[in-house]
Amino acid sequence: xxxxxxxxxxxxxxxxxxxxxxxxxxANLASIMPQVIAVWCEQAGHDVRxxxxxxxxxxxxxxxEPADVVxxxxxxxxxxxxxxxxxxxxxxxxITVLGGPHARCYPQDxxxxxxxxxxxxxxxxxxxLLRDPAPQxxxxxxxxxxxxxxxxxxxxxxxxxxxxxxxxxxxLKLVPMLGSMGCPYTCSFCIDSTVPYxxxxxxxxxxxxxxxxxxxxHPRVGWHDPNFGVRFDDYLGAIEDAVPPGRIDFFAESSxxxxxxxxxxxxxxxxxxxxxxxxxxxxxxxxxxxxGRDVGAEKVRRVADHINMILRYIPxxxxxxxxxxxxxxxxxxxxxxxxxxxMAPGAFPVFSLLSAFGRAAPLNLDLQRDGRVLPFPFHFLDxxxxxxxxxxxxxxxxxxDKLVDxxxxxxxxxxxxxxxxxxxTTIPKWMNVVRGISSERLGRVSHxxxxxxxxxxxxxxxxxxxxxxxxxxxxYANRVKRxxxxxxxxxxxxxxxxxHNAYLRSEASxxx
Ligand code: SF4
Numbered sequence: 001x002x003x004x005x006x007x008x009x010x011x012x013x014x015x016x017x018x019x020x021x022x023x024x025x026x027a028n029l030a031s032i033m034p035q036v037i038a039v040w041c042e043q044a045g046h047d048v049r050x051x052x053x054x055x056x057x058x059x060x061x062x063x064x065e066p067a068d069v070v071x072x073x074x075x076x077x078x079x080x081x082x083x084x085x086x087x088x089x090x091x092x093x094x095i096t097v098l099g100g101p102h103a104r105c106y107p108q109d110x111x112x113x114x115x116x117x118x119x120x121x122x123x124x125x126x127x128x129l130l131r132d133p134a135p136q137x138x139x140x141x142x143x144x145x146x147x148x149x150x151x152x153x154x155x156x157x158x159x160x161x162x163x164x165x166x167x168x169x170x171x172l173k174l175v176p177m178l179g180s181m182g183c184p185y186t187c188s189f190c191i192d193s194t195v196p197y198x199x200x201x202x203x204x205x206x207x208x209x210x211x212x213x214x215x216x217x218h219p220r221v222g223w224h225d226p227n228f229g230v231r232f233d234d235y236l237g238a239i240e241d242a243v244p245p246g247r248i249d250f251f252a253e254s255s256x257x258x259x260x261x262x263x264x265x266x267x268x269x270x271x272x273x274x275x276x277x278x279x280x281x282x283x284x285x286x287x288x289x290x291x292g293r294d295v296g297a298e299k300v301r302r303v304a305d306h307i308n309m310i311l312r313y314i315p316x317x318x319x320x321x322x323x324x325x326x327x328x329x330x331x332x333x334x335x336x337x338x339x340x341x342x343m344a345p346g347a348f349p350v351f352s353l354l355s356a357f358g359r360a361a362p363l364n365l366d367l368q369r370d371g372r373v374l375p376f377p378f379h380f381l382d383x384x385x386x387x388x389x390x391x392x393x394x395x396x397x398x399x400x401d402k403l404v405d406x407x408x409x410x411x412x413x414x415x416x417x418x419x420x421x422x423x424x425t426t427i428p429k430w431m432n433v434v435r436g437i438s439s440e441r442l443g444r445v446s447h448x449x450x451x452x453x454x455x456x457x458x459x460x461x462x463x464x465x466x467x468x469x470x471x472x473x474x475x476y477a478n479r480v481k482r483x484x485x486x487x488x489x490x491x492x493x494x495x496x497x498x499x500h501n502a503y504l505r506s507e508a509s510x511x512x
Contacts, residue, residue: 001131006041007067007094008050009085010034010165014078014379015483017055021438026054027168032152032176032224033099033121034073035161039153040126041071052165059487064088069133072114073100076357077385079378080480083113084490090115095133101191102378105358108506109498111140119144148181151201155208159215174222174251175212179205179235183227185255187280188363189322189354192226199231202238209242220249220273228252232263239270249273256306268313275310278320279303282336283327300336304343316428317347323403324354329393334402338409346422348432349410351403353387359503368504375470375500379480384444386476388500396465400452407445411436472496 012029013022030052038050051062063085070089074082079102086096098110099118110117115136116129122145129143155162155177166173182195212219229235229252239250250267251274259267259277267275283295294302310317321337341349356364356373367373372390380386391399409415416436423429435441454461454475463469480496481488499505 001045004046004068004130004133005066006038006046006048006130007063007065007070007089008034008038008041008048009063009070009072010050010052011072011074011078011081012052013055014081015055016059016485019439021434021440022055024169024171024434026056027052027165028172028174028222029054030165030176031073031100032158032178034071035158035165035176036152037071037073037099037121037126038161039157040123041130044127044130046130050161050164052161052168054168056168059085066092067094069095069097069130071097071099074098074102075100075382076102076105076378077380077382078102079106079110080484080491080495081487083110083492083495084484084487086113087492087495088490090135090137095135097129101357101360104191105360106378106498106502107142107359108502109358111136111142112138113492113495114140116140117142120148121145122149148195148198150198151204152178154204154211156211159211172220173216174220175216176224177205177208177221178224179228180225180230184230185227187278189325189361190226191357191360193361195226197230199234202234205235205238206242209239209248213243213247218247218249220251223250223252225252227258228254229258229263232258236266236270243270245269246271252276253278256303259306259310261309264310264313272314274316274318275314276318276320277307277310279340280320280322281325281327282333282340284325296332297336297339300340300343304340307344307347311344311346311422311424315423315425316431319344319347319349320352321349322352322354323406324387324389324391324394324399326392328391331402334406337406341410341415345415345418348419348435351407352383353403354389354391355381355383355387356389357381359506364503365507368501371467373500374465374467375472375497377472377476377480377496378498379483380476385447390465390467397452397455400448400455404445404449404452407441407448411441411445 010031012026038048041048049065053063067089072082072085082098089096095115097116097118098114099121103110103117104119107117117140118125125143125145155175162175166175178200180197180199182197183192184197186193248271250272252272253276256277282299307317307319356367367389374388374390376386376388381388416433419432420429423432455465458473458475460473461475464473484491
């Protein structure tokens with residue numbers, strides 16, 4: 001096989017930045033699959049250049065070096081950046097391939113700008129492509145493996161790419177690891193809800209952890225499992241076999257139903273320092289919160305007790321919520337969240353706005369059928385900058401009033417102070433302060449407040465939100481242009497707009 005120059009780009013962000021929080025954290029958002037693809041390409045005998053773009057690199061120097069084949073991994077919010085990079089590489093003769101969440105959510109759109117768009121990806125697909133990387137234009141080819149791979153290169157094989165990425169993180173250096181794919185729960189808004197749960201090899205976990213101990217003085221591992229600990233005893237057994245207590249710190253996302261007190265005792269003993277449980281809603285999803293049929297104030301009380309118990313064992317807890325779900329109505333969900341923040345003051349709350357990412361989740365088909373999906377450009381689809389689903393039980397102004405009021409409450413100085421006091425150890429105390437005042441949080445609050453004002457003062461914003469016009473308001477168009485910077489001119493014609501009902505259309509006509 002001919003030896004090819006392969007570039008693998010992992011976009012952890014969509015734009016250049018100088019923000020402190022991005023400096024601290026973006027390199028820790030690196031995905032595993034781009035590193036896996038880089039390993040597979042090297043093992044097939046190709047020259048590989050891997051770049052994790054964190055917003056601080058010089059794009060022209062790093063990402064646009066000559067290549068025969070370019071793989072880009074991107075979340076939807078980085079789609080325009082990915083399209084622009086792909087366009088520049090194609091002009092120079094490269095074949096481009098898109099993978100990652102955007103490729104799975106919006107494959108039809110991505111085929112307009114990439115030669116290949118990968119869904120589930122395995123080694124055979126990558127090797128076949130590199131054997132004969134024929135251009136596919138004007139419309140790219142969608143390829144997907146029948147299922148997720150049964151195994152992936154571990155940390156040891158990915159090490160040189162891991163090392164290059166964590167070198168960009170000045171303080172906290174998280175090594176990404178994966179113990180399982182998919183999730184046994186079926187939260188209708190989640191991309192993992194339709195991927196069958198599948199553990200990866202426990203022997204590989206053991207050998208990767210031992211390898212890490214030989215490479216770093218005190219490693220920190222971020223588990224990328226959608227829901228860590230479904231086979232709790234197997235995972236903790238593997239960790240206990242390989243890691244003396246306290247030698248590695250672990251970060252994981254896990255549902256409350258898996259975080260019983262005996263489990264927490266074992267997690268604490270084995271160095272788990274950060275847990276991110278999803279609470280999502282006070283009126284739905286009681287199974288994953290282990291609150292059964294309790295809703296409203298009773299669920300708040302039970303979950304707050306549970307979170308306070310977790311904080312006795314795990315130093316840092318982030319609680320995740322989804323706002324605007326169809327089960328929510330009136331002021332109560334927002335007021336209950338404030339009450340929860342008062343009852344569990346040590347946890348750091350993060351809010352996602354209900355969003356429909358293309359064909360990511362089954363719920364999206366219903367939302368598109370009901371005409372409730374708005375054509376916001378991809379750039380704003382990060383579950384925070386824009387809510388692209390018309391809420392069922394709220395008028396827009398009322399929704400944004402409640403959202404801004406909640407965020408101002410939660411990220412206010414008194415609440416930041418209470419969080420500081422309620423946490424026991426130094427790093428979580430200051431981490432919460434930095435996050436509370438960072439552009440990540442306060443920037444979002446002021447953005448939401450601005451949108452609220454525009455809903456009143458800017459007719460084009462009002463019409464767009466109320467589905468009276470699909471013309472993108474100048475406020476949003478200017479922001480994309482500003483954020484893309486030098487890449488704006490490379491964004492292909494038509495790249496700003498997409499068919500927001502493509503999922504529905506493809507179901508009606510499967511060849512679409
Ligand atoms: S529990 Fe978490 S990962 Fe699993 S389907 Fe629900 S939201 Fe997704």
